[in-house]
Amino acid sequence: ETGVTQSPTHLIKTRGQQVTLRCSSQSGHNTVSWYQQALGQGPQFIFQYYREEENGRGNFPPRFSGLQFPNYSSELNVNALELDDSALYLCASSSRQGVNEQFFGPGTRLTVL
Amino acid sequence: AQKVTQAQTEISVVEKEDVTLDCVYETRDTTYYLFWYKQPPSGELVFLIRRNSFDEQNEISGRYSWNFQKSTSSFNFTITASQVVDSAVYFCALSADRGSTLGRLYFGRGTQLTVWP
Numbered sequence A: 001e002t003g004v005t006q007s008p009t010h011l012i013k014t015r016g017q018q019v020t021l022r023c024s025s026q027s028g029h030n031t032v033s034w035y036q037q038a039l040g041q042g043p044q045f046i047f048q049y050y051r052e053e054e055n056g057r058g059n060f061p062p063r064f065s066g067l068q069f070p071n072y073s074s075e076l077n078v079n080a081l082e083l084d085d086s087a088l089y090l091c092a093s094s095s096r097q098g099v100n101e102q103f104f105g106p107g108t109r110l111t112v113l
Numbered sequence B: 001a002q003k004v005t006q007a008q009t010e011i012s013v014v015e016k017e018d019v020t021l022d023c024v025y026e027t028r029d030t031t032y033y034l035f036w037y038k039q040p041p042s043g044e045l046v047f048l049i050r051r052n053s054f055d056e057q058n059e060i061s062g063r064y065s066w067n068f069q070k071s072t073s074s075f076n077f078t079i080t081a082s083q084v085v086d087s088a089v090y091f092c093a094l095s096a097d098r099g100s101t102l103g104r105l106y107f108g109r110g111t112q113l114t115v116w117p
Helices: none
Strands: A005-007 A010-013 A019-024 A031-037 A044-050 A053-057 A064-068 A074-078 A087-094 A108-112 B003-005 B010-014 B019-021 B024-026 B032-039 B046-052 B059-061 B064-069 B074-079 B088-096 B111-116
Touching (some): A010 A019, A019 A108, A074 A087, B019 B111, B032 B074, B046 B059, B074 B088
Antiparallel strands (some): A031 A044, A044 A053, A064 A074, B003 B024, B019 B074, B032 B046, B059 B064, B064 B074, B088 B111
16 A cells, blocks of 8 residues: 555546546655556546646646645546547656655546446 | 557466566656556455666566566566465556656556456
8 A cells, every 4th residue: 555545436427527636745745647548548647736836747638627735645636538538547646845745646537438 | 758668458277377467658758757556356456566767677576577668668567376365356557757757647447457266
């Protein structure tokens, strides 16, 4: 167990809806990264949050947005859901100093119908 | 640009066989990190190892060993005497110090390992 938690575990939405996924980072970690893993693929970097600000973004449209809170937990929001958004969403936490040592949560599996 | 290639999509072995998972990476950075993660059916990524680009020493941890060769840009992973519990998807990943996002991981497509009893 990494100490990184995510909620919910599973989620089913329909096209056009909005969704919020949550991540609690490991104690002592102040950096959270989000990844999308489509079926049969490796995880793809969405963005990273450090000190409540977005600190780098992958090739994802603006309808993917996030937040980081003072306690370093984080949210991933996706607006106007599309069928291709169906995936496992993983968050990873790390300290800034040990940013190359990331610990992943169990993921949220999102299905868009 | 950073890139990781795992050419083996699926591997099947019988218990107690040795198996090697291949990983080839591309980067222009001189300082970078290589990782292996295990993903069981539950979905959580389990960290196995991290190596930095300045440390080419091979590593052994129990039945697991890793061979890092900068000359061929490879970071291969060997499981000795495989067990059914080793069945999972294994990902190789790369991160580099250059760029706007420290610690951003670039993953390969993964290798599905199935170990039969």
